[in-house]
Amino acid sequence: MPNVKLSTGTDLYFESHGQGEALVLIPSTGFSGDCWKPTQMPLAQSCHLILHDPRGCGRSVPSQKVYTINQMANDVVALLDHLGVEAAHVVGHSMGGRIGLELALNFPGRVKSLVMAAGGSGQVPRHGAECVTGVPFGHIHALATKDFEHVLREEYCDSASFFTDDYRAAHPDRVEAFFRHVYATHARLPEYINLILARHSWEATHRLGDVQRPTMILIGDKDSGRSNHVAQARALQERIPGAVFKSLAGQAHGFPWQAADLTNATLLDWVKAHA
Secondary structure: OOOOOOOOEEEEEEEEEEOOOEEEEOOOOOOHHHOOOOOHHHHOOEEEEEEEEOOOOOOOOOOOOOOOOOHHHHHHHHHHHOOOOOOEEEEEHHHHHHHHHHHHOOOOOEEEEEEEEEOOOOOOOOOOHOOOOOHHHHHHHHHOOHHHHHHHHHHHHHOOOOOOHHHHOHHHHHHHHHHHHHHHHOOOOHHHHHHHHHOOOOOHHHHHHHHOOOEEEEOOOOOOOOOHHHHHHHHHHHHHOOEEEEEEEEEOHHHHHHHHHHHHHHHHHHHHHOO
């Protein structure tokens, strides 16, 4: 599909598939909308599936030099306006969850329901040095001392943070294919730095009590390495009114791809229950 020049200042690439309840999937830091293909495309058989490349990722180009989570949430609203979609179910993975949460807080009328998939509300719920304001030392050190592709490969392929050890041992070909697929349209280093600056300068923990839309916290029970997303998920559950907590057994941060069928079934059941 072609890019659209949004009123927010972004030349945004998007795709729209299927019919039914509008479902927006917002990817993690640096990922383009291609990360959802082909694994989440079956959702288009039952929903109006909306994918996009967030600003600075893939084929989307912002006019601003500074990125913020607020801007990226506004981009989604502007895209819904362009598509004539009054309200949508919003699923955000990792940093995409932050974008979805900002969207639900600022534009509750545009969000039918929210799924925080391995997402968080900022630095406050983290532990130790991870809760210090700003980009963590480990991120800066890795980017300063290693090749950028190597940094990403370490996270997505060579550690248990994204895919579990047993999955990586049993399916190294799938892990490698996933990396090659997402890296092709992944944000490059300058844009990636802007994205992590946006991610780590944003905080919404103090606003969680104001979330008005039905919310599911979806997390792999092994997603406790590095930033400990399990602890962040529990903080969301405790502070978002009426939030549903669902833990996926034996899954880490990359559960939408390691367990695509389970993820899709969970999302589809949620959308049907909140149509």
